[in-house]
Amino acid sequence: MSRQLQARVPRGMRDILPERMIRRRYVIDQVSRIFEEFGFEPLQTPSFELAETLLGKYGPDAEKLIYQAQHAGGKEELALRYDLSVPLARLIAMHRGQLHFPFKRYQIAPVWRAERPQRGRYREFYQCDCDIVGTTSLLADAEIIQLIHALLSRLGFKDFTIHLNSRKVLNGIGRYSGVPADQLGSLYRSIDKLDKIGMERVQEELRESQIPSEVISRLAGLLQIEGDVRSVLGRLSKELAQDSEGRQGIADLEEVLCYLKALGVPDKQLDIQFTMVRGLDYYDGIIYETSIEKPKMPSITGGGRYDQLIGLFMKDSLPAVGTSFGIERIIDAMEELNMLPDSVRGTVVRALVTLFGPDQAAISLQAAHQLRQAGIHTELYFKQSSLKSQFKYANRKGIPCVVVIGPDEAEQGKATLRNFMTSQQVQLPLSEMPSQIRRWIGN
Amino acid sequence: MSRQLQARVPRGMRDILPERMIRRRYVIDQVSRIFEEFGFEPLQTPSFELAETLLGKYGPDAEKLIYQAQHAGGKEELALRYDLSVPLARLIAMHRGQLHFPFKRYQIAPVWRAERPQRGRYREFYQCDCDIVGTTSLLADAEIIQLIHALLSRLGFKDFTIHLNSRKVLNGIGRYSGVPADQLGSLYRSIDKLDKIGMERVQEELRESQIPSEVISRLAGLLQIEGDVRSVLGRLSKELAQDSEGRQGIADLEEVLCYLKALGVPDKQLDIQFTMVRGLDYYDGIIYETSIEKPKMPSITGGGRYDQLIGLFMKDSLPAVGTSFGIERIIDAMEELNMLPDSVRGTVVRALVTLFGPDQAAISLQAAHQLRQAGIHTELYFKQSSLKSQFKYANRKGIPCVVVIGPDEAEQGKATLRNFMTSQQVQLPLSEMPSQIRRWIGN
Numbered sequence: 001m002s003r004q005l006q007a008r009v010p011r012g013m014r015d016i017l018p019e020r021m022i023r024r025r026y027v028i029d030q031v032s033r034i035f036e037e038f039g040f041e042p043l044q045t046p047s048f049e050l051a052e053t054l055l056g057k058y059g060p061d062a063e064k065l066i067y068q069a070q071h072a073g074g075k076e077e078l079a080l081r082y083d084l085s086v087p088l089a090r091l092i093a094m095h096r097g098q099l100h101f102p103f104k105r106y107q108i109a110p111v112w113r114a115e116r117p118q119r120g121r122y123r124e125f126y127q128c129d130c131d132i133v134g135t136t137s138l139l140a141d142a143e144i145i146q147l148i149h150a151l152l153s154r155l156g157f158k159d160f161t162i163h164l165n166s167r168k169v170l171n172g173i174g175r176y177s178g179v180p181a182d183q184l185g186s187l188y189r190s191i192d193k194l195d196k197i198g199m200e201r202v203q204e205e206l207r208e209s210q211i212p213s214e215v216i217s218r219l220a221g222l223l224q225i226e227g228d229v230r231s232v233l234g235r236l237s238k239e240l241a242q243d244s245e246g247r248q249g250i251a252d253l254e255e256v257l258c259y260l261k262a263l264g265v266p267d268k269q270l271d272i273q274f275t276m277v278r279g280l281d282y283y284d285g286i287i288y289e290t291s292i293e294k295p296k297m298p299s300i301t302g303g304g305r306y307d308q309l310i311g312l313f314m315k316d317s318l319p320a321v322g323t324s325f326g327i328e329r330i331i332d333a334m335e336e337l338n339m340l341p342d343s344v345r346g347t348v349v350r351a352l353v354t355l356f357g358p359d360q361a362a363i364s365l366q367a368a369h370q371l372r373q374a375g376i377h378t379e380l381y382f383k384q385s386s387l388k389s390q391f392k393y394a395n396r397k398g399i400p401c402v403v404v405i406g407p408d409e410a411e412q413g414k415a416t417l418r419n420f421m422t423s424q425q426v427q428l429p430l431s432e433m434p435s436q437i438r439r440w441i442g443n
Numbered sequence: 444m445s446r447q448l449q450a451r452v453p454r455g456m457r458d459i460l461p462e463r464m465i466r467r468r469y470v471i472d473q474v475s476r477i478f479e480e481f482g483f484e485p486l487q488t489p490s491f492e493l494a495e496t497l498l499g500k501y502g503p504d505a506e507k508l509i510y511q512a513q514h515a516g517g518k519e520e521l522a523l524r525y526d527l528s529v530p531l532a533r534l535i536a537m538h539r540g541q542l543h544f545p546f547k548r549y550q551i552a553p554v555w556r557a558e559r560p561q562r563g564r565y566r567e568f569y570q571c572d573c574d575i576v577g578t579t580s581l582l583a584d585a586e587i588i589q590l591i592h593a594l595l596s597r598l599g600f601k602d603f604t605i606h607l608n609s610r611k612v613l614n615g616i617g618r619y620s621g622v623p624a625d626q627l628g629s630l631y632r633s634i635d636k637l638d639k640i641g642m643e644r645v646q647e648e649l650r651e652s653q654i655p656s657e658v659i660s661r662l663a664g665l666l667q668i669e670g671d672v673r674s675v676l677g678r679l680s681k682e683l684a685q686d687s688e689g690r691q692g693i694a695d696l697e698e699v700l701c702y703l704k705a706l707g708v709p710d711k712q713l714d715i716q717f718t719m720v721r722g723l724d725y726y727d728g729i730i731y732e733t734s735i736e737k738p739k740m741p742s743i744t745g746g747g748r749y750d751q752l753i754g755l756f757m758k759d760s761l762p763a764v765g766t767s768f769g770i771e772r773i774i775d776a777m778e779e780l781n782m783l784p785d786s787v788r789g790t791v792v793r794a795l796v797t798l799f800g801p802d803q804a805a806i807s808l809q810a811a812h813q814l815r816q817a818g819i820h821t822e823l824y825f826k827q828s829s830l831k832s833q834f835k836y837a838n839r840k841g842i843p844c845v846v847v848i849g850p851d852e853a854e855q856g857k858a859t860l861r862n863f864m865t866s867q868q869v870q871l872p873l874s875e876m877p878s879q880i881r882r883w884i885g886n
Contacts, residue, residue, distance in 0.1 A: 004754075004755065004756065004757070004758065005495060005496065005533075005755060005756055006756075007496075007533045007534075007536035007537040007756040007757065008493060008496075008533075008537070009488075009489055009491075009492065009493070009533075009537070010489065010491045010492065010493055010519055010521050011519060013489035013491055014489060015486065015487065015488050015489070015534050015537070015538065016486060016487040016488075017486055017538060017541060017542070018484035018485060018486050018548065021484070021485045021486050021487055022484070022485065024487075025485060036791040036820050037815040037818065037819070037820050037821065038815060038820075038821070038822075039791065039792045039820055039821055039822030039823075040791070041461035041464070041465070041790060041791055041792075042461060042464045042465065042468060042791070043458065043459060043460055043461050043464050044458065044459040044464055044467075045452075045458050045459075046452055046453065046456035046457060046458070046567050047490065047553065047555070047567060048452075048453050048456055048510075048555075048567065049452065049453065050451060050452070050453055052448060053448065053450075053451075064514075064515045064516075065514065065515075066514065067491075067512050067513070067514045067521075068512065068513060068514070069510050069511065069512040069513075069523065070510070070511060070512075071507075071508065071509065071510045071511070071557035072507045072508075072557070073507075073557075074557060076453055076454060078453050078510075080512065090448075090450045090451075090452075091450075091458050093450035094450040094451070094452070094458070095458065095460060098460060099460070100836070100839060100840045102825055104822070105461065110490065112490070112491075114514035114515070114516075114517060124489050124490060124491065132825075135825045135826065137825035137826060139798075139804065139808070139823065139825045140825050142808070143823065146812070150815075258805075259804065259805065259808055262804075262805035262806075262808050262809055263808055263809065263812050264812075311447075312447065312448060313447065313448055313449075313450040314447070314450065315447065347484060348479045348482065348483070348484055348485070349482045349484075355582075361582060361702065361705075362701075362702065362705035363705075365582070365585070365702055365705050365706055366705055366706065369589070369706050369707075372480040372481060372593075375480065376480070377479050377480055377481075377482055378480065378481070378482055379481075379482035379547070380482075380582065380586065382545055382575075382578045382580035382582045382583050383578065383580055393543070396543060397543045
């Protein structure tokens with residue numbers, strides 16, 4: 001065939017080899033299971049959207065990162081999915097009549113962003129979202145927050161805190177401090193940088209935005225109220241007594257906290273943080289993100305209520321609430337911290353059936369077939385070589401059990417089973433292999 | 444927000460809504476499970492490859508269907524995955540040192556082709572491949588064919604036939620008939636059209652290729668040998684007694700048939716078909732495809748041995764054998780023929796917890812939580828509305844069980860459970876709900 005090519009992948013993209021893929025899939029399966037326990041339905045949108053669907057939604061800096069695509073003779077301008085939210089809004093507008101509302105869906109799927117590649121960050125990566133569309137009930141907000149708690153706990157994370165805030169409360173704080181209505185947006189943008197640049201620099205930015213310094217200091221006071229969730233809200237509600245939107249935001253948070261208490265989400269894993277803004281413009285109710293202490297991950301989930309986004313694609317918007325999980329970082333952290341159970345091995349194979357000699361090929365095939373029918377993931381060794389090298393292969397690959405059928409065993413309808421984890425070895429009738437292997441590998 | 448957009452997807456692409464997604468995922472899960480029973484490992488390649496990796500591999504007609512992509516300031520020429528074979532070859536060349544050989548992998552993933560959209564055919568669709576790389580053993584060929592048989596049987600297909608041939612045998616037939624070596628390629632291309640255009644038109648094409656008519660008639664005679672698998676090979680082996688490659692091809696097929704017999708694959712589901720060529724140039728050993736009678740699907744799988752393909756990306760090639768399953772058509776057929784078990788419903792939700800009134804919100808939340816912890820997929824109704832309309836919602840959505848906790852029940856720590864499939868209704872302590880629901884839904 002033609003000239004030999006250098007085998008490469010595009011910059012910022014990667015192959016996921018079996019060992020890592022098995023671990024990755026374990027986490028994704030766990031996450032899907034929890035979503036479904038909560039009644040979220042799976043769905044799929046195409047990887048491509050019309051460019052017009054995506055452009056103008058993420059701001060100019062993000063827009064530069066969108067991949068565009070075309071084919072010979074194609075007349076449409078196409079773009080690769082940049083997140084899962086805009087496609088959801090588009091889908092709901094298109095299929096509204098076929099869906100049951102409130103519509104709960106989850107999606108775990110790749111998105112593409114041409115960001116500067118760096119360690120652990122790729123240009124193709126998975127996003128993981130769940131959303132509830134079509135209800136303003138705060139039970140829905142509470143359910144999403146409970147789901148965050150349940151999911152991270154079930155995966156084995158312990159030291160995490162869910163930080164709550166409300167865009168309504170933020171508006172109230174802004175107004176009460178004296179920030180003009182048309183400057184609330186730049187107020188959010190400045191506060192959003194607090195973690196990165198510190199309170200002093202934020203105050204400086206606000207001064208540069210022509211916000212008077214007495215306003216800024218009043219604002220700084222309110223933003224920095226600290227304490228347990230209930231006392232923080234109590235103190236703020238006294239300050240905002242005159243602001244109806246602010247009061248509403250506080251009442252919303254109190255109602256959600258009450259639901260979370262009924263569900264046994266411990267107060268100590270919740271935190272009201274008025275300085276948490278969530279960058280995206282489209283949030284308009286309660287917002288939340290989650291930080292994990294170990295490994296340090298400042299924002300492993302992010303979400304909130306966005307009642308207007310879907311209105312981009314249809315006349316009457318639909319209220320919506322949801323969250324994203326940083327699934328790539330969750331997977332990395334779980335690998336790093338050895339949070340995966342022992343049953344998640346580097347191979348799917350649980351038993352290797354060895355090949356003794358040409359005359360034993362048929363019986364080895366049959367033994368492998370029998371194990372497979374019993375649901376045991378089985379590999380048949382294809383090459384006639386010494387048992388030693390077949391054992392070595394199993395060992396190197398991490399296959400826990402090996403089945404040997406030599407001429408003697410074949411004659412008696414038996415097999416010798418070896419457990420690599422314990423070095424145990426037994427000889428037993430072929431029909432008893434599956435249950436013995438299951439006892440050894442524990443399933 | 445800005446002007447309202449018309450919600451559309453690109454031509455030839457589609458959303459998959461939950462009802463269909465649940466059925467689809469059931470099939471894909473079954474298929475993955477069988478692959479893993481056979482010891483194939485999962486892996487993932489990026490959706491994008493460098494354009495140079497894909498171009499020149501599929502022929503000029505196919506090449507026009509490849510999607511190209513770019514991002515602002517990007518310097519690489521990128522293309523979207525067109526199949527799963529070329530990326531596999533590229534991956535093996537890149538990661539050879541990290542893999543255990545023989546390397547068995549499966550992949551079920553989307554590919555993109557800008558074909559003319561038509562009913563049931565999309566520009567983004569899933570391919571489903573399994574391959575064994577690094578062994579020339581015919582046990583591997585037999586294993587792939589056995590897997591095809593096991594997989595289709597397990598999914599519930601009955602009237603299917605696996606058609607076998609060998610490129611070596613085809614070469615032998617061509618040479619024996621007198622086709623010059625440099626015309627074997629165009630011979631294959633003509634025979635490949637047999638199903639579509641018939642033997643007469645094929646002979647005409649061969650005449651147009653300057654192949655003498657006595658050669659053509661000898662060829663037609665050989666190609667049309669019919670009968671059961673063993674007698675067909677027996678007859679041909681007499682004719683090709685002088686052609687060593689042809690003889691080798693026949694011996695290969697006989698060895699594989701012998702393995703398949705040991706595995707209990709019935710002869711009547713196998714067929715030697717010398718006119719079956721498989722279009723792709725890169726096959727060089729045994730080849731196979733599968734036809735299903737009901738629903739009529741002439742080629743639901745296609746595969747074979749290709750010992751040179753990987754050599755495109757590295758100095759020493761590696762022998763390989765594998766097959767593709769037409770997973771999209773398999774899913775469509777299983778939906779059409781109602782081959783999915785009753786447990787595959789239009790929703791993941793198994794129980795709806797109703798909301799009686801504001802005072803019952805906490806207890807309803809708790810009940811939902813309890814069911815979820817017991818692994819029962821549960822939805823909580825978010826709106827205070829009549830029980831009748833909550834029941835209607837469950838019914839319309841196909842949720843089999845409803846849990847009602849009114850003030851009386853709440854006081855006694857009880858719930859009323861209703862089974863929509865049988866109209867049964869029972870009142871019982873909250874703690875007994877999970878087991879009762881499991882009995883009803885049968886898992």
